[in-house]
Amino acid sequence: MANPISKKLVWFAVAVVVLVNGVTFGKVFINRSATKAELALSERELRVPYQYGFAGENSGRRLSLKWTTPNPEPISDEWQYQYRHTSRNIALSELHFASFQFAPCQQQRFRRQQQNAWVLLEFNGQSYFDYKANAERYYALMHQANPELTAEVQLEQQQRAAQLMQTANEQATRLYVIDAAARPELLQTVLASRPATADSRLLIVPAVIQVGYSRCTDAKQLNPTEIIVSRLAVESLYVPKHLTQALPDNNGDMESEPLRATIHYGKLHEPWISSLE
Amino acid sequence: MDEKKSVTTTTPLNKTQAQARADQVLAFRAEQQLLAEQGLLSLPDDQASNIRDYHNGLLQQLQQGLNIDLSDQARHLSLGMQIVSFLGATALAASLFFLFFQYWGYFSTLSQVALLVAAPLLTLALAVWLQRIDDSGYYAKLAALVSFTAWVLNIIMLGSIFNITPSPNAFAIFALYGFVLAYLLHVRLLLAAAMLCSFMFIGAQFGSWMGSYWVNAGEYPEHFLLASALFFLVPLLFNSQRFDGFAAIYQTLSAVVFFIAVLVLANWGRASYLPWSTGLIEGVYQVVGFAASALLVLYGMRTHASKLMLTGNVFFALFLYTKFFDWWWDWLPKYVFFLLIGLTAILALTMFNRFRATQQSKAGQHG
Numbered sequence: 009m010a011n012p013i014s015k016k017l018v019w020f021a022v023a024v025v026v027l028v029n030g031v032t033f034g035k036v037f038i039n040r041s042a043t044k045a046e047l048a049l050s051e052r053e054l055r056v057p058y059q060y061g062f063a064g065e066n067s068g069r070r071l072s073l074k075w076t077t078p079n080p081e082p083i084s085d086e087w088q089y090q091y092r093h094t095s096r097n098i099a100l101s102e103l104h105f106a107s108f109q110f111a112p113c114q115q116q117r118f119r120r121q122q123q124n125a126w127v128l129l130e131f132n133g134q135s136y137f138d139y140k141a142n143a144e145r146y147y148a149l150m151h152q153a154n155p156e157l158t159a160e161v162q163l164e165q166q167q168r169a170a171q172l173m174q175t176a177n178e179q180a181t182r183l184y185v186i187d188a189a190a191r192p193e194l195l196q197t198v199l200a201s202r203p204a205t206a207d208s209r210l211l212i213v214p215a216v217i218q219v220g221y222s223r224c225t226d227a228k229q230l231n232p233t234e235i236i237v238s239r240l241a242v243e244s245l246y247v248p249k250h251l252t253q254a255l256p257d258n259n260g261d262m263e264s265e266p267l268r269a270t271i272h273y274g275k276l277h278e279p280w281i282s283s284l285e
Numbered sequence: 286m287d288e289k290k291s292v293t294t295t296t297p298l299n300k301t302q303a304q305a306r307a308d309q310v311l312a313f314r315a316e317q318q319l320l321a322e323q324g325l326l327s328l329p330d331d332q333a334s335n336i337r338d339y340h341n342g343l344l345q346q347l348q349q350g351l352n353i354d355l356s357d358q359a360r361h362l363s364l365g366m367q368i369v370s371f372l373g374a375t376a377l378a379a380s381l382f383f384l385f386f387q388y389w390g391y392f393s394t395l396s397q398v399a400l401l402v403a404a405p406l407l408t409l410a411l412a413v414w415l416q417r418i419d420d421s422g423y424y425a426k427l428a429a430l431v432s433f434t435a436w437v438l439n440i441i442m443l444g445s446i447f448n449i450t451p452s453p454n455a456f457a458i459f460a461l462y463g464f465v466l467a468y469l470l471h472v473r474l475l476l477a478a479a480m481l482c483s484f485m486f487i488g489a490q491f492g493s494w495m496g497s498y499w500v501n502a503g504e505y506p507e508h509f510l511l512a513s514a515l516f517f518l519v520p521l522l523f524n525s526q527r528f529d530g531f532a533a534i535y536q537t538l539s540a541v542v543f544f545i546a547v548l549v550l551a552n553w554g555r556a557s558y559l560p561w562s563t564g565l566i567e568g569v570y571q572v573v574g575f576a577a578s579a580l581l582v583l584y585g586m587r588t589h590a591s592k593l594m595l596t597g598n599v600f601f602a603l604f605l606y607t608k609f610f611d612w613w614w615d616w617l618p619k620y621v622f623f624l625l626i627g628l629t630a631i632l633a634l635t636m637f638n639r640f641r642a643t644q645q646s647k648a649g650q651h652g
Contacts, residue, residue: 018469024461025405035449242450246448
């Protein structure tokens with residue numbers, strides 16, 4: 009180690025470790041120095057992520073965000089509707105869709121066309137109320153007498169409508185991705201014009217999106233500006249040790265366990281959990 | 286051995302060169318003994334003694350300075366030690382990962398951060414200290430690999446703890462530390478790891494510039510072509526003779542990455558950015574693949590780089606056989622298809638044999 013180049017390399021390696029960690033902590037400090045949005049989420053919007061058989065090897069705890077996109081279709085009796093919460097499609101305005109500058113469709117060419125984006129996230133706002141109102145309307149519709157159906161079929165429909173309404177009122181997530189664009193400025197005008205209540209929250213966060221599956225097919229006329237929100241850039245949140253007591257011991261389904269979590273989004277749009285009950 | 290002469294070499298040797306020098310000395314001794322036994326060579330005692338002392342001093346110096354092997358047994362043991370140290374390093378790295386994951390949930394955030402930052406620094410100090418006290422260098426290299434793992438863990442876990450948006454820049458940071466450790470402790474495995482991280486980073490950056498999400502960079506092989514060509518040139522632009530085997534790693538790994546990318550594009554032109562038909566794209570990359578692999582074989586022969594020659598040969602055969610598969614698999618009976626493959630192998634063998642004979646006769650004439 010007497011070699012001066014080796015000595016310099018040792019100090020360079022130390023400097024790399026110190027500097028990179030310093031920059032990381034600096035970014036964390038800047039992010040957490042101000043809260044841009046605060047969300048009071050419950051077990052409806054949070055779940056324990058699946059650990060692919062490594063739960064026993066990992067003592068750290070995390071919570072994942074459950075979110076959806078608004079469904080423009082009216083509620084139907086089809087079974088698929090029950091799984092609508094897994095859908096992640098949004099039809100954008102032409103301006104917002106154009107901001108992504110997706111490559112033109114080419115025959116025999118592979119393009120996943122997945123890219124970074126900014127999305128407008130709405131918690132407990134208009135999208136959720138629309139969904140709830142739809143469920144209530146559907147419930148009322150199913151309880152109207154329909155002479156064309158047998159009593160048995162009608163009862164079955166009513167039970168399903170009641171279940172749907174209960175899901176909308178008590179279980180379904182209230183966190184919606186309602187818009188997306190390549191630049192956050194484009195979403196600011198939507199955010200400003202969106203109706204808000206005291207309990208609702210709107211925030212712009214980074215995400216990953218891809219172009220709708222039908223864009224380069226014959227069905228493109230139906231949804232020419234549709235995109236799929238693949239995931240939020242940060243979707244899984246670390247639970248610090250002092251908050252883990254509030255989490256259930258098992259890593260399985262958490263929907264039955266009541267939970268209250270306060271999530272903050274900081275200056276750099278990165279979230280953290282400040283309280284968990 | 287008692288009176289060792291001070292031996293000076295004109296230029297500092299790396300380990301491969303020192304081993305070749307030692308092998309030359311040992312071969313000279315064996316041949317000298319054989320000739321003496323047959324009565325063909327009889328050196329005066331003082332001259333024989335001078336040569337013996339000089340060689341003893343030289344071998345001792347090379348052994349102490351560069352830890353070369355002075356017998357076949359030692360050479361086999363060295364190979365075994367290299368394999369064991371690679372397996373040990375991989376196992377220790379995995380162990381460090383799982384150890385942290387197993388217990389990190391029981392620590393406060395402050396303790397986690399302290400542990401994560403301290404781990405690469407402490408293991409770096411350990412590697413430097415081990416290099417001082419252990420001539421073989423195996424333990425220092427092992428510690429260096431653990432330090433690199435600790436660094437990767439540091440960055441990944443900080444991102445996880447503070448919910449930081451994932452970024453391809455992490456690969457650049459891994460690569461930087463990997464390169465520093467590789468050059469500091471002469472670890473070829475770390476050089477390869479740092480190069481792979483660089484490929485990931487450059488590919489992801491190209492992907493972002495082309496408008497796609499960085500995680501999907503691997504789906505577009507053209508992202509890696511320029512980076513692999515640049516890495517191939519590194520040993521030609523910078524003298525790395527001091528770092529034994531580094532030039533071979535740079536060029537062989539770059540060539541492998543380059544040819545894998547070209548091989549994919551030669552068979553799946555849909556993944557290309559080129560604005561041509563897929564048939565034309567595949568045809569162009571097939572030509573590039575054949576030409577580049579043949580050139581690599583020639584370059585390997587000229588520079589006496591056996592690994593490059595082997596890489597060129599393997600990829601030339603792969604390009605050839607994938608074409609055979611495209612042309613003939615569907616319409617030829619399978620026995621004829623495999624017969625053709627076998628015949629091309631025999632043809633290649635004949636060509637190599639003829640070429641070898643030419644080389645041997647040239648070497649004989651020079652001798």
